Amino acid sequence: MKFFIDTANLNEIREAAALGLIDGVTTNPSLIAREGDVDFKQHIAAICEIVQGPVSAEVTSVDTEGMLREGREVARVAPNVVVKCPLTRDGLKATRQLTEEGFKVNVTLCFSAAQAILAAKAGAAYISPFIGRLDDIGQNGLVLLAEIIEIYRNYDWGTEVLAASLRHPIHVVEAARMGADVATLPFKVIEQLMKHPLTDKGLDAFLSDWKKSGR
Numbered sequence: 009m010k011f012f013i014d015t016a017n018l019n020e021i022r023e024a025a026a027l028g029l030i031d032g033v034t035t036n037p038s039l040i041a042r043e044g045d046v047d048f049k050q051h052i053a054a055i056c057e058i059v060q061g062p063v064s065a066e067v068t069s070v071d072t073e074g075m076l077r078e079g080r081e082v083a084r085v086a087p088n089v090v091v092k093c094p095l096t097r098d099g100l101k102a103t104r105q106l107t108e109e110g111f112k113v114n115v116t117l118c119f120s121a122a123q124a125i126l127a128a129k130a131g132a133a134y135i136s137p138f139i140g141r142l143d144d145i146g147q148n149g150l151v152l153l154a155e156i157i158e159i160y161r162n163y164d165w166g167t168e169v170l171a172a173s174l175r176h177p178i179h180v181v182e183a184a185r186m187g188a189d190v191a192t193l194p195f196k197v198i199e200q201l202m203k204h205p206l207t208d209k210g211l212d213a214f215l216s217d218w219k220k221s222g223r
Contacts, residue, residue, distance in 0.1 A: 011191055012064075022058055035052070049081070056085065056088055072098040072105075075098060079111060090133060104131055107133075119152070136171075137153055139174055139183075170188070174192065174194075179191075
């Protein structure tokens with residue numbers, strides 16, 4: 009399973025890249041906005057200089073023509089840019105057209121298996137089901153993820169399942185157990201994956217014993 013970091017913060021991306029764990033980056037308008045008054049294309053270019061893998065950059069238009077215009081522009085920022093389009097009627101139209109023009113598209117804001125089928129039919133490179141946001145409204149987001157993976161395995165679609173809105177290590181582990189192609193996660197979740205109290209306790213014991221030995 010590939011790991012993408014879900015952030016637009018350059019320091020977090022650099023640190024994750026230094027760990028050697030990150031295969032790509034996902035961003036969205038909210039994450040970009042948190043970085044203050046930055047030029048969108050320049051910021052995406054800076055991310056692409058740090059990470060050589062896929063970098064998802066989302067359009068903000070709601071109509072097909074606007075998505076196509078924005079998608080073409082941002083895709084030309086760097087060869088590893090992936091255009092993010094929302095799972096709407098216009099978004100699916102834009103996905104099909106951009107895909108036919110040779111651009112990769114990550115279809116985002118997926119909340120049902122039916123939507124995921126449409127994204128694959130439209131030629132999406134990635135489908136992003138939002139696990140945590142479904143949990144927030146009392147549904148089990150992991151059930152959706154399992155449904156999409158099962159359906160996609162029945163067909164020769166090229167769309168990769170990108171588990172998104174992952175809030176904690178259990179989400180990541182379960183996504184891996186199901187066979188998701190990609191997990192995109194905030195830096196804090198990457199840090200949580202490293203932690204276990206017995207690891208810390210064991211290391212402290214080893215170091216204490218070594219010190220007592222007088223070596």
